[in-house]
Amino acid sequence: MTDSTTQIRILKFGSKTCGACLAMMKAKVLERFQEKHPEVAVVSLDVSDANGDSPAKTLDGVDYEKNSKVADDYEVTALPTIIFEVKGAGEVGRLEGAATLKQLEDSYKEQLEYSSRSDLIPWGVK
Numbered sequence: 792m793t794d795s796t797t798q799i800r801i802l803k804f805g806s807k808t809c810g811a812c813l814a815m816m817k818a819k820v821l822e823r824f825q826e827k828h829p830e831v832a833v834v835s836l837d838v839s840d841a842n843g844d845s846p847a848k849t850l851d852g853v854d855y856e857k858n859s860k861v862a863d864d865y866e867v868t869a870l871p872t873i874i875f876e877v878k879g880a881g882e883v884g885r886l887e888g889a890a891t892l893k894q895l896e897d898s899y900k901e902q903l904e905y906s907s908r909s910d911l912i913p914w915g916v917k
Contacts, residue, residue, distance in 0.1 A: 799877055799878070799903060800831065800875075800878075801831060801833045801873060801899075802836060802861075802865070802873070802876065803821060803833070803834070803835045803872070803873050804858075804867045804870060805835065805836070805870055805871040806839040806870050807837060808842070809870040811871055811889035812871045812889075815871060815889050818891075820890060820891065820892050821833055823892050824895050824896070827896075836862065837858055838855060838858050839859075840853075840855060865882070871887075871888065872885055872887050873887075873890055873898075877902060884901065
């Protein structure tokens with residue numbers, strides 16, 4: 792969840808059928824990153840279920856259809872895709888494919904440097 796102090800958010804698009812996505816989940820890359828950087832809003836968006844389908848909703852409330860639409864809006868063409876957004880500037884970077892914690896950290900540092908130079912305004916609707 793974003794608040795008035797959130798400068799950067801990370802959107803991670805993945806799937807329950809994607810081997811690289813599952814490897815990142817098993818290594819708890821996003822969870823470990825979030826522990827180190829609680830100031831960053833991290834949003835995970837699954838775009839398909841374990842069968843590779845995108846039903847409207849599952850029993851646990853995951854909205855695959857909506858997540859797939861968001862992925863289309865962001866022009867996601869590979870899974871996993873991690874998108875960095877800076878408040879007031881929109882997307883400033885992305886990683887495609889499985890990322891290690893170090894790769895995520897390095898990219899975050901680059902984006903943090905960018906966010907400190909940008910003219911920040913309230914989050915808009917993409």
